Amino acid sequence: MKAKEMMDKEFVFVSKDDSIVDVSIKMEESRRFTAPVLDSSMKLVGWITSFNITEGLREGKKTISEVMSPVEDIMSISEDEPARNVVISASKNKLISIPIINEDNQVIGVSRSVDIVDSMSSLYDVKVSKIYKAMEKELRGVSWEELMEASAKISTRTTGVKISPEQYEKNIEKATFGEAIWATGGLEKFFAGLISVGEIVIARKVGRARR
């Protein structure tokens, strides 16, 4: 995933000669706490937040150029960088939005923390059954029934609650990856469980072949 796939394309931008009052209304209406200040060729010249606006209103300042942060202070990310870099920058610097620029240095979007939460939570929201179906496809020679049987066995072993393959299949129909991680007690346990599923599947195959 690239930075440009995790950004707000309908971002609001302002110009340095705009009046602070007009910008305050624009930001309220669009519900944006921050906005890039761009020149006529869409290049970044500054950055404003609601804090600059409240201070400007209080002190009777007139235009955006009087209150904006200068361009040197603004962190931006190139559109083709991995989305991961946006997450790291936002997290490290506690930023609620980061401008995304193209190779001509024009701002093409703004990646907001809400966009990041959205993308990351959709990772969590992947249905476990979808992951299993993809796994069945990847694992040549392992049937769906074998996967369910092995998983039910592992689940019974780790949780101490007996579950049938049919019940397991029903559970993962609804459960998401996020829920599964919480239910198994963390990433490591979830992964160890998956490896155990692999172990059981092959052990049974070997067992059958010997019989």
Added chain:
Amino acid sequence: MKAKEMMDKEFVFVSKDDSIVDVSIKMEESRRFTAPVLDSSMKLVGWITSFNITEGLREGKKTISEVMSPVEDIMSISEDEPARNVVISASKNKLISIPIINEDNQVIGVSRSVDIVDSMSSLYDVKVSKIYKAMEKELRGVSWEELMEASAKISTRTTGVKISPEQYEKNIEKATFGEAIWATGGLEKFFAGLISVGEIVIARKVGRARR
């Protein structure tokens, strides 16, 4: 993980009789775009954002009670709810902050989208080697060498690039879960790979036992 483990405990709060000017300065200094409005017993009575403040300043209003959102409109989350619920609410409603309340309905923290990004990115930032070490502990009877050997084999098979167990061990020393998912081409492929590791580990054990 519970909601209370993913919140800002040093949250800024205001009272409905505070002046809008004072609150604007408080929010600028603490760099908070939103704040809960609490009564003297720390119970929620309203909510303000920078948008309420800029509008209030522009229109010459005096106190917070004139501009705040009423308590009925505010979504809150109980401290013991799963952190997941905070993520879902923030994501669905595009909220940058959600108050966290205790059983007496007092606000004990505010979960901000930056806190959520932080928690979620720390999930991504788990070192793959740490996951493997935990797996080794979980998987009784599987040695570290066996895990590395099987993983190197699977990695060679999926990426087409030959890698030795030693090189694999070196790679996962630095790589994070997030990077691994991107490198393998997604969650499903990563999981299928883990199951295959389990298959190989047991197949080799069986092979050795037969010899």
